[in-house]
Amino acid sequence: MNPRKNRAPHTPRGTSGGAASAAYDVTRIRRDFPILHQEIHGKPLVYLDNAATTQKPQAVIDALTRYYSLDNSNVHRGVHTLSMRATQAYEAARQKVASFINAADPAEIVFVRGSTEGINLVACSYTRCCIREGDEVLITAMEHHSNIVPWQILCEERGARLRVAPMNLEGELLLDEFEKLLTPKTRLVAVVYVSNSLGTVNPVGEIVALAHAKGIPVLIDGAQATPHMAVDVQALDCDFFVFSGHKMYGPTGIGVVYGRRALLEKMPPYQGGGDMIASVTFEKTTYNTLPYKFEAGTPHVAGVIGLGAAIDYIQSIGLPRIATHERGLVAYATQELTSLPGVRLIGTAKEKASVVSFVLEGVHPHDVGTILDREGIAVRTGHHCTQPVMDFFGVPATSRASFGLYNTRAEIDALVAAIARVKEVFQ
Amino acid sequence: MDELRDLYQEMLLDHHRHPRNYGKLDGANRRAQGYNPLCGDKVTIYLLLSGDVIENIAFEGSGCAICTASCSVMTELLKGKTLGDAEKLFGVFHDLVTSDTASEVDADTLGKLAIFAGVREFPMRIKCATLAWHTMRAALTQADQTVTTE
Numbered sequence: 001m002n003p004r005k006n007r008a009p010h011t012p013r014g015t016s017g018g019a020a021s022a023a024y025d026v027t028r029i030r031r032d033f034p035i036l037h038q039e040i041h042g043k044p045l046v047y048l049d050n051a052a053t054t055q056k057p058q059a060v061i062d063a064l065t066r067y068y069s070l071d072n073s074n075v076h077r078g079v080h081t082l083s084m085r086a087t088q089a090y091e092a093a094r095q096k097v098a099s100f101i102n103a104a105d106p107a108e109i110v111f112v113r114g115s116t117e118g119i120n121l122v123a124c125s126y127t128r129c130c131i132r133e134g135d136e137v138l139i140t141a142m143e144h145h146s147n148i149v150p151w152q153i154l155c156e157e158r159g160a161r162l163r164v165a166p167m168n169l170e171g172e173l174l175l176d177e178f179e180k181l182l183t184p185k186t187r188l189v190a191v192v193y194v195s196n197s198l199g200t201v202n203p204v205g206e207i208v209a210l211a212h213a214k215g216i217p218v219l220i221d222g223a224q225a226t227p228h229m230a231v232d233v234q235a236l237d238c239d240f241f242v243f244s245g246h247k248m249y250g251p252t253g254i255g256v257v258y259g260r261r262a263l264l265e266k267m268p269p270y271q272g273g274g275d276m277i278a279s280v281t282f283e284k285t286t287y288n289t290l291p292y293k294f295e296a297g298t299p300h301v302a303g304v305i306g307l308g309a310a311i312d313y314i315q316s317i318g319l320p321r322i323a324t325h326e327r328g329l330v331a332y333a334t335q336e337l338t339s340l341p342g343v344r345l346i347g348t349a350k351e352k353a354s355v356v357s358f359v360l361e362g363v364h365p366h367d368v369g370t371i372l373d374r375e376g377i378a379v380r381t382g383h384h385c386t387q388p389v390m391d392f393f394g395v396p397a398t399s400r401a402s403f404g405l406y407n408t409r410a411e412i413d414a415l416v417a418a419i420a421r422v423k424e425v426f427q
Numbered sequence: 428m429d430e431l432r433d434l435y436q437e438m439l440l441d442h443h444r445h446p447r448n449y450g451k452l453d454g455a456n457r458r459a460q461g462y463n464p465l466c467g468d469k470v471t472i473y474l475l476l477s478g479d480v481i482e483n484i485a486f487e488g489s490g491c492a493i494c495t496a497s498c499s500v501m502t503e504l505l506k507g508k509t510l511g512d513a514e515k516l517f518g519v520f521h522d523l524v525t526s527d528t529a530s531e532v533d534a535d536t537l538g539k540l541a542i543f544a545g546v547r548e549f550p551m552r553i554k555c556a557t558l559a560w561h562t563m564r565a566a567l568t569q570a571d572q573t574v575t576t577e
Contacts, residue, residue: 362444364491366466367435370549374431383467396467396489425435426492 024325029317030406032057043376046411051196051224051355051402052380053246056310060250063309067302075301076275076292090301093308094291100311101241102232103258107290110264111299114255115223116146118242119190121257121294122219123150125267126188126240133159136185138216140178140202141167141392142195145385147221151190160187167392171198171347179210186216193231194224197384197400198347199330199355201229208237217263223247227404228326228353230319233258245303249404250310254303257294264290271296314405322405326354329403333412340419346398357384357398360419363426365399371425372399375418377411433545434552435492442496442542447503452485461488461562463554468494472502472562479510484563491555493546498559500539510567516540517560523547524556 030036033055038045047055067089073082075090091106098106112118131137137151141164148162155162163186165178173191182189189211194201208218217239225231227248233241240263245254259267269276269287273296278286287293314322333356337343342361360368369381380400383390390397401415452473461470470488474481484505486498501520505513519536524546534541546556 364466364489364494366468366491366552366555367493370434370552371431382465390467396469425431426440 024321026325026406026408030408032059032313033406034058034061036406040376040378041374043374044414046375046377046414048401048403048407048411048415049378049380050227050404050407051247051384051400053252054227054249054404055406056251056306057249057313059313060306060309064251064302064306067305072302074298086301089305089308090299093304096308096311097256100231100315101226101243101256101258102234104234105261108258108261108264110257110259110291110294111304112242112255112257112294113253113300114244114246115221115242116255118240118255118257119147119219119221120150121270122190122240122242122259123154125270125294126263127154127158127160128268129266131158131160131187134185135160135187136163136183137161138163138165138178138181138186138189140165140173140191142171142173142198142200142202142386142389143190143192144196144221144223145387147190147192148388161185167200169393170349171195171200171389172349172351173200173202173207175203175206175210178207182211182214182216184214186211186214188217188219190219190221192221192224194222194228194353194355195347195386195389196224196355197357197386197389197398198349199352199357199402200347200349201225201351201353203351204238205236212237217260224354227314227322228319229323239263245307245310248310249313251300251303251306254300254307256307261290264294269293269296273297275299317405323353325405326403326407329407329409329412330354330356332409333401333403333415336412336416337419340416342423343419346393346395354404355400355402357400359395359398360422363422365397367426368399368419368422371422372415372418375414375421377415377418379415430545430548434549436542436545438539439496439542440492442499443492446486446495446499448485448499448506450485450487452483455483455485457566459562459566461558461565463490463494463558465551465554466491468555468558470494470498470558470562472498472559472566474563474566476510476567481505481508481510481513486559490558491552493543493552493555494558497543497556500542501559501563504539505563513563513567517564520560521557524553 035055071085073086075087094106094109097109151162163181165181166174193204204220211218219240220238222241222243226243239260241258243256246252276288276293276296278288344359346357365381382397455473455475457474457476468490470486473485475483484502520540543556
């Protein structure tokens with residue numbers, strides 16, 4: 001395959017004003033995603049598992065192919081042309097990421113494998129400098145396991161205490177209770193922006209304001225936010241923000257930690273190795289400057305470049321327009337699913353993004369998933385790495401439809417029809 | 428659609444809706460928990476073993492239709508059987524749901540287990556069907572252990 005002969009990626013639609021008013025051409029957008037055009041068990045693929053991972057536009061696939069076909073080399077310090085090209089592309093992508101979330105400085109952007117590793121980085125490193133015995137870390141009841149377990153491990157290690165702010169039956173954080181749990185012992189708040197199993201959008205701006213009023217830094221798990229809404233880390237005023245490339249149309253294996261410079265400076269390295277040092281003797285090692293202090297070893301160069309291409313792609317459509325389109329899908333799916341007898345939605349917060357989780361009376365989600373698959377429909381069934389959320393709602397698992405920028409109302413109709421089929425089988 | 432009908436046969440759905448031998452078994456002397464982290468199936472198998480005979484067997488827990496039906500049918504089949512019989516049926520069932528070729532075991536030996544023949548066509552669901560049997564085996568060999576399908 002010649003990467004240069006492929007169809008041009010989705011092109012920007014004129015100026016920002018024009019783009020905002022142009023109709024959202026989902027048919028045209030779908031053409032950018034080769035994987036969508038296939039049949040599963042003889043039915044057109046309906047991909048509704050975007051909260052697990054999103055599909056990749058041709059522009060991202062091409063960026064990876066181009067990098068490996070033309071520019072592949074190790075980054076930094078090489079004097080030859082390929083190394084220079086790879087380094088330039090790598091650092092250009094860092095700039096792109098910085099402006100995508102409006103970080104003040106690209107040096108505040110650290111590349112990691114994904115949101116999970118990002119949280120682990122902060123948990124390991126921040127804890128070493130700043131959390132002691134008797135201190136507290138505050139999370140919420142709707143966190144993904146990856147924003148629970150790293151803190152449990154670290155709390156156990158340091159003799160610190162993990163505290164959990166509760167939610168209501170709609171799946172909304174109880175902000176009053178959250179505020180009460182901000183104590184003089186709280187050293188860090190770690191909170192999910194958008195819940196992956198409930199779809200709840202947390203009021204992270206208010207959360208940050210409450211925590212900062214008491215001098216407590218805040219980490220935001222933005223894995224489910226960056227594909228769906230514009231993020232401005234300076235406006236949010238958060239101290240750490242982590243997200244994953246593969247959930248926003250980029251490659252797997254690449255993610256980002258944004259950290260406020262003053263905090264990153266204070267924190268010790270996460271891993272030791274190449275690239276993170278300024279000088280090494282057997283007696284003493286001087287660490288490199290930000291962000292390299294936190295990027296030990298050869299980074300995922302192709303992944304970073306692919307992430308840059310994904311950001312370009314998203315911005316060519318525009319996050320506000322994507323958000324409007326997806327809000328429409330969530331509202332439509334909510335309306336259609338609630339009208340089906342026997343369907344109970346799990347997660348009915350006022351502010352939601354992309355996710356509709358449900359259970360069907362008398363049918364285990366795993367059985368729902370198998371039957372939907374035979375209809376060509378990909379949904380996720382299980383606990384979605386949020387077992388405490390499942391326990392809270394008293395269900396072992398849910399079926400989750402999660403939407404992306406390429407989904408359509410017709411696909412939701414297909415989902416509804418397939419649920420009828422599930423009922424038929426189980427009658 | 429035929430594969431779906433083969434999977435969700437009427438008798439399988441009946442065992443799902445009305446599981447046999449469901450509940451805690453008083454006086455059980457063997458017990459094990461089984462867990463399938465993929466879908467959250469959780470079952471506990473209770474056994475009352477007398478010598479090498481399974482005097483009584485029951486299960487409780489929550490799972491998908493295939494998991495529940497598998498527990499239900501297994502408990503029916505194993506009641507009164509010897510450990511040797513149980514091991515043999517374990518093998519028969521395992522081959523039935525995992526082997527690529529149609530089982531060579533005759534219909535008489537298969538008995539009710541035949542309703543699980545359709546599982547073979549759904550590789551993601553095999554563990555749902557085998558959880559009951561692995562847990563039963565764990566109960567016989569190592570009391571009070573949690574087995575997972577992973």
